[in-house]
Every structure is written in C-alpha cells, then in structure tokens.
Amino acid sequence: MVIDEEGNQLGELPTREALEIAQDRGLDLVEVAEKANPPVCKIMDYGKFKYQQQKRKQEAKKKQTVIQIKEVKFRPKTDEHDYQTKLKHIRRFLEGGDRCKVTIFFRGREIVHKDRGLAVLERVKEETQDISKMEQAPRSEGRTMNMMLAPIKK
Template identity: 85%
Template sequence: MSFHRDGRRPYRRDDGARRNERIRVPQVRVVDDEGNQLGVLPTNKALDIAREKGLDLVEVAGKADPPVCKIMDYGKFMYQQQKRKQEAKKKQTVIQIKEVKFRPKTDEHDYQTKLKHIRRFLSDGDKCKVTIFFRGREIVHKDRGLAVLERVQEETQDIAKVEQSPRSEGRTMNMMLSPIKK
C-alpha cells in the first residue's frame, strides 16, 4: 500500500484491471486463456486454475453480476494495449493553426514572401490565420487592411477556403483559411 508524501492517509494506485488476489468477490464467471467459458466458479478455485497454468486471473467486466474474469498473461495483455495506443497515436493527424501577420502598408516583396509561407502551411495541411495589425492612426484605414485580406483570399483560392471571413477585433483584423481536401 502506498502513502502520500507527507505520510497521511494511504491511497490506492489504480494501474488498470483488478487481478489475482485483488478480486474480492465470492464468485466469478471465468473465461480461460483459449476463450472457453468455464462457468461461474468460486474466486479461489478460479485463482488456482490460473496459477496451475502459470497465468493471471484478470477482471474484465467488474460491473457484471457475477464479475467476468479471464485467465491470461497480464503483462502481455498490458504490452499489447500499450502497442495499440501507440499505433492509434501514429495514425492521428494533428492540425495546427499557423499565423501570418501583415500590416496595411506591407510592401509587395514582403507580401509575396508571406504569401509563399501561407501557401506552404496550407499545402502541409495546417490551417492559417491571416492577421492585419494596425498601429497608431492606421486604424482609420480599415479598408486597406480588408483589401490585403481579400487579395490573400483571391490568391489562395485554388488551395484554400475561407473558414472564418475577415472580421475586426480591436487593433487587428483577421481571417482563417483552411486547406481544401483533395
């Protein structure tokens, strides 16, 4: 049994299913290592059968009446579960949101460079947030910022769709682009 660091009350570490002596019900429904039903048996008899085979008695359905236990190699079972989780994690794709910031007075060369970055992000499968940042009195010319966003939208329409249309928030104006699935 484990204790808290400061020595107070004990706590139970839950490392998965109950197994062997941790199963404290009088009777369990037993499934052997080959998948055959052995029926409802007293827990100590089921534990003896598992030990004879050199395996563990693992509770697989604790809410059932009586609980269902399976005779298996618990270490191997946990290893396989861990492998399945890793495989599932490999297959999932994480979509990131990349942000590219413009100013209303962004020069043509800088604009083209940032546009290349946007196209690269979208072709990699990431979403792209295009932001126009207004400083000082530039806020009066929101139409210039909107023109930049519309130009970006036109020049990326072959690979992106607008997920969130241009909208203004304080000193910024932004829109969200997401890649078109092929």
C-alpha cells in the same frame, strides 16, 4: 463467468476456484467486464496484456496527424513583393495540411483605415480559394484583424 487463455469458456465459477485455476497455470485472473451479470473474468498474463495495450497506444499515436496553426502577419501598407512572398508562405502552409491565421496589424493612425486591412484579407482569400476555405471570417480585435484559413481536404 470465466474465460481461459485460449478464449474457451469455463463457465460460471466461484472466485476462489477461478483464482486457483489461474495460479495453477501461472497466470492472473483479470476482470474484463464488471457490469455484466455475472461479471466476466479472463485468465491471462496481466503484464503481457498491459504491454500489448501500451504498444497499441503507441501505434495509434504514430498514425495520428497533428495540425498546427501557422500565422502570417501583414500590414495595410504591405508592398506587392512582400505580399507575394507572404502569400507563397501561406500556400506552402496550406498545402502542408496546416491551418493558417492571417493577421493584419495596424500601427498608429492606420487603425482609421480598417477598409484597407479588410481588402488585403479579401485578396488573400481570393488568391488561395483553390486550396483553402475560410474557417473564420475577418474580425477585428483591438489593433489587429484576423482571418483563419483551413486546407481543403482532397
């Protein structure tokens, strides 16, 4: 099955004849649907076709958004002012559309007081619940405790 450059069907033609028609017009014969019965071929400028495909891919790439994961680290003994500053950073990241990983890092014997780290994570969750949802519950890995927050889609 052969289709010409304007989209008109020329019908079922032998391959040689279709190639000759394409060459007479100074174009290429391109197989569009090989699995169809009979296979569908189109007479077109292949270079121009590839160029247009590349341009479409670039346009699609421009429109996509890349979501990054930002990380904010706390300690169980983080003071109130430092906590508020880090909370502002978390809010800014979430409002910007990025996911935020909140990490509590335990040093030395602080690891015994995991409840304090969990309390900090719960407080962060409560204070950001208007703009975020918890994507991953707090979980402990070695000397760190992590929680993932994702922005709420509006």
